[in-house]
Amino acid sequence: MTTSPLERAADSFAAELGRHRIERGLSKKQLATLMGFDPSYVSHVESRRHRPTEDFARRAEAVLEAGGTIWQRFKEYDDLRHTRSSPPHRDPPTPGQWMPPGTGLIVEHEAASLTHHEDGYHCVIRRSLYNAGTEPVTRYLARVAVDRYPSDPGRSNRHHRDHPLTFSELRLRAYRDDRGEREPMHWRAKHDRDAFKEFWLLFENADGRFPLYPGDRATIEYEYRVGHEKWGPWFQRAVRVPTRALDVRLDLPAALDPQVWGLETSLSAEEGPLRTPVSRHDERGRAIFEWATENPPLNARYRLQWRFRHAPPPPTRNGADAARPRPSDRMRSAGIVQRGADLLRQPVRQLDLPDEAEVARDVVDRLRAALSRLDEVHRFSRGVGLAAPQLGYTCAVVVIRPPDRLAEPVALLNPRVVDASPDTDEQYEACLSFFDHRGLVPRPLRLDVEHARPDGSRLITSFEFGMARLVAHEVDHLEGRLYVDRMASGVPLVPVEEYHEVTPAWRY
Missing domain, CATH: 2.60.40 (Immunoglobulin-like)
Known part of the structure; x- marks a missing residue:
C-alpha cells in the first residue's frame, strides 16, 4: 500500500520530533510538560495517530532547540495540507522568517x-x-x-x-x-x-x-x-x-x-x-x-x-614509529569492523522475538567470545562494550562488560532508550572501531533502557554513571551513530599516544 505525500510529510515530522526528543534525553512525558501539552498528545503525534498543529510545532521547535528542522518539517506538511484543502488567502511570510518566531x-x-x-x-x-x-x-x-x-x-x-x-x-x-x-x-x-x-x-x-x-x-x-x-x-x-x-x-x-x-x-x-x-x-x-x-x-x-x-614536503614519522602497529590495526586483526565501513552508519534491524531467539543467543555468544579475545589485545579497566554491527551482524544486540571485571557481561536485545537523566557530564570515550583516538563526549548520568528477553517479553533496566555511558555508546552503534557525532563542534579527538596525559580514567 502506497502512502500519500501528505502522509509521508506527517511521518517526517513525527520522526524529526522523536529524533530531537531522544537526542535531548527527554521522555515523552517530560517533553509534554515543557511544552504545556498532555503527555498522551505527544505520544499520539509521535505514533502518527494525531496530526501536528502549528502551535504544537512552534512549541516543540522552541523547547527542543532543533535549529528550525522541526518547524521545516511542519511547514512541508502544512503546505501540502492546505494545497489539498484549498485554504482561504493567507499573507505571505515576512521576508527572512523561514523559521517561526522563537527560533533564535x-x-x-x-x-x-x-x-x-x-x-x-x-x-x-x-x-x-x-x-x-x-x-x-x-x-x-x-x-x-x-x-x-x-x-x-x-x-x-x-x-x-x-x-x-x-x-x-x-x-x-x-x-x-x-x-x-x-x-x-x-x-x-x-x-x-x-x-x-x-x-x-x-x-x-x-x-x-x-x-x-x-x-x-x-x-x-x-x-x-x-x-x-x-x-x-x-x-x-x-x-x-x-x-x-x-x-x-x-x-x-x-x-x-x-x-x-x-x-x-x-x-x-x-x-x-x-x-x-x-x-x-x-x-x-x-x-x-x-x-x-x-x-x-x-x-x-x-x-x-x-x-x-612547489613547497618542500612535510617530514614523515621515523621508521620505528611507522613500523609499530596502530591500535586500530590490532582491533581490525581481532575482527572488529572499522570506521569508514558502511555497516557502522546504518541502523540495524530489530530481532523478531521469540521466533529469532536462537539467532539472538548465537549473536550474544559471539559478542561475548569476541570481548574475551580482546582482553589479549588491550586491558579494559573501565568496562567495554561491543555492538552486533561491529562484528558484521545487522541485528539489534549489544553486550557490555561492566567496569567491575568480576561482574557478568550484560546482553541487551532490541534496546531502546526510553528515559534519560537531564544531568550530564563529559568524559573521554574510546571506540573499538577507531581505537587510535579518544574523544570527549557528553552523556546522561542515568539511562532507562527498554529491552527484550529471548521469549519476546520486554523490561526496563536503569543504568547509571559509567555503565550508562557504556550502554549509551553501544545503543548509538545500533542506530548508525558513532561517539564523534555526540562531541561538541570544534573539540578535537585526542590521539591514543597523548590520551593518558589528558586523563587516565573516568571520574564518578
Whole structure:
C-alpha cells in the first residue's frame, strides 16, 4: 500500500520530533510538560495517530532547540495540507522568517575568507544575522581551531602543547555593521585551550550596548591572524547556527602552485568530497579559490584543504614509529569492523522475538567470545562494550562488560532508550572501531533502557554513571551513530599516544 505525500510529510515530522526528543534525553512525558501539552498528545503525534498543529510545532521547535528542522518539517506538511484543502488567502511570510518566531538567531549569509601572507594567515568572517527570536541578542559565540599537522594528530597535539595558540597573537578584532555604520565589538574569552579558542562577540563597546532586537538584522565581522608555524593546510566551516548561504574564499600565492580540494560531513553522512567543485581564478600573482552552498544542514562541516606543489614536503614519522602497529590495526586483526565501513552508519534491524531467539543467543555468544579475545589485545579497566554491527551482524544486540571485571557481561536485545537523566557530564570515550583516538563526549548520568528477553517479553533496566555511558555508546552503534557525532563542534579527538596525559580514567 502506497502512502500519500501528505502522509509521508506527517511521518517526517513525527520522526524529526522523536529524533530531537531522544537526542535531548527527554521522555515523552517530560517533553509534554515543557511544552504545556498532555503527555498522551505527544505520544499520539509521535505514533502518527494525531496530526501536528502549528502551535504544537512552534512549541516543540522552541523547547527542543532543533535549529528550525522541526518547524521545516511542519511547514512541508502544512503546505501540502492546505494545497489539498484549498485554504482561504493567507499573507505571505515576512521576508527572512523561514523559521517561526522563537527560533533564535539565523545566519542569512556567511562569507569566510582566508589569505596566505608571508608572516601567516589572515582570516575574515562576515555574517549577516537575523533575529527570529523573541529576545534581544547580546552576544555571538565564535571559535578558532588550529591543527598544524592534520594528517598526523599525535605530532600536531605535541606541537600545540609545546607551542600553544594564544589570544594575544590572534589580534582578534570584531565589528557590527548596521546600515553602513561600523561599531567595534568587545569580546570575551570562553574556552582557552592549546589549539582551540572559543569566545563571545559582545554587542557592546566603550560607548554602550547595541543589542540585535527581535525582527532586526545586522552584519558582524571578525578577523584574526595565525602564523604559519601553527596553521595547517586546511580551512573548515562548521554550521552551528541555522544558515541560508555560505561562501568560502581562499587567497593563496600562485607561485607556490596550490592544489585545493574539499570535504564535507554531517550527522547523517560520513566524510566525503564536496558535492560541488571549488572554482579557481588567478589575479595579480594570487590563486583565488571559491566555493559556496545554500541552506547547509545544521552541524555540517565543510573543509577546504590544499598543498603547495612547489613547497618542500612535510617530514614523515621515523621508521620505528611507522613500523609499530596502530591500535586500530590490532582491533581490525581481532575482527572488529572499522570506521569508514558502511555497516557502522546504518541502523540495524530489530530481532523478531521469540521466533529469532536462537539467532539472538548465537549473536550474544559471539559478542561475548569476541570481548574475551580482546582482553589479549588491550586491558579494559573501565568496562567495554561491543555492538552486533561491529562484528558484521545487522541485528539489534549489544553486550557490555561492566567496569567491575568480576561482574557478568550484560546482553541487551532490541534496546531502546526510553528515559534519560537531564544531568550530564563529559568524559573521554574510546571506540573499538577507531581505537587510535579518544574523544570527549557528553552523556546522561542515568539511562532507562527498554529491552527484550529471548521469549519476546520486554523490561526496563536503569543504568547509571559509567555503565550508562557504556550502554549509551553501544545503543548509538545500533542506530548508525558513532561517539564523534555526540562531541561538541570544534573539540578535537585526542590521539591514543597523548590520551593518558589528558586523563587516565573516568571520574564518578
